Amino acid sequence: MIRLEGIHKSFGDVPVLRGVDLEVRTGEVLALVGPSGSGKSTLLRCVNLLVVPDQGRVLLDGAQVNRPDVRPEWVRQQVGMVFQSFNLFSHLTALENVTLGPTRVKGIARDAARREGTALLQRVGLGDKLGAYPAELSGGQQQRVAIARALAMGPRAMLFDEPTSALDPEYIQEVLDVMTELAREGMTMIVVTHEMSFARNVAQRVVFLDGGQILEEAPPAEFFGAPRHERARNFVGKILR
């Protein structure tokens, strides 16, 4: 469903991605791991064109989307994204955060958007926080609102960029639970994460990125049990210690 072919990206003189090929099938959950600075976030942003690759093709359902005649806004409606630092709109309530996209981008009527937004927030366990502003919510609650905000656009796939890394430990599980539920419902997901339990139990495949290249791809049990590449062994050794 999502396919990246030969992706290169540099920021200035610094190459961040050096020829990445990646495919995600419909309904698949893929964990993207690697040391910091390996290019995971940049790779993720290439999928919804928040970062435009210097070289290579981004394909959605077989059609190339990083072309001048495809609006990046359209691509981003198909692929939702959740960020490490939540990035909720500070001046809007939880419900307004969720309905902004549907009303402004998809042109859905306000009442309908509010109904759907309310349902989504209930689904992530925040039915009692509709009118709360981001500053009044805990990190875990903010991240769940952010997930609802992305889902409100009815995306066909979801990108998660270290969604639990900025959370206090006591809030991590509630966010992982929502993501696990989403995976169980068949959502296609690419998750950049350091949560090895999530990668092991929920992901079908682990992709190890280092130095802007994919060094290893394997089912979680295999990857964490017996990583083949030396740098992957090194990485797994560090995070499991």
Add this chain to the structure above:
Amino acid sequence: MGGSGPTGRPVRPPRWRSPLLALLEAALLVAVFLLVLQAALGTSLTDAELWKAFAFPPRRLGPLFSGLLGTLGYLAIVMPLGTALGFLWGWARLSRRRVLSWPAGFLVETLRGVPPIVLVIFAYLFGASILPRAWNPLQSALLLAAVALALHTAAYQAEIFRAGFQSVPTGQIEAAQSVGMTGAQVMARVVLPQALRLSLPPLGNELATVIKDTSILGAVGALELFSSAGDFLGRPGVLGRIPWVLAVWVIVAGVYLAVTFAVTHGLRLLERRLRVPGLEGMAA
């Protein structure tokens, strides 16, 4: 709600005070202050003859009110024009397009570096020398002088708005893009509402400054409060009455204070209306 929010930030309960009570309080304070002044300086604040001559002469506007009207008239030019230009320049300065950011930066830097009185005098003389005779150049040039003052405050306001724009986290802009919003939608729905809220407190500060700066226009002969009071004190029959001098300037100061208070208080009310928890402004 009270105490502290989940993020540890204190959540202040909304405060409501009776406006009437606040007004009474202020009036009382002013009255006490004036009485002290009266006693200490021997000014003629209660001199009916002074009030009659300065404020309420029979069948025409006294110098106090004609001056005040002049000041308000110039403010009606300087404040909207200054804020509109300041907003545009502050926005343009952050543009990736050099043709926008460079001129805005140049204007802001130069205008901030020249004393407003120099700008005003220059604009006046420039206008008086180039405007055609038929336009009554000496009067019309005053408008240019007011525009010059607007440019001066616009330069300061540009920096306020620029800071406001820049305090919107880039992560939120990215998040808005990630739901498919266009650049214009991101600006209108995410950046502007926050940037303007954050700009309000320092904006009040700058408006308070420019209200008082309209007195500079008196230097080129504009009819406004400051020059009007000066003219009054120079009249034959008034000239030399020392107790009146102090009283007149106290009255003038009080009127500037009232105008400034009205504007800054109006902004404060707006600020309170638009208040959102967690977005309390840069300099409260």
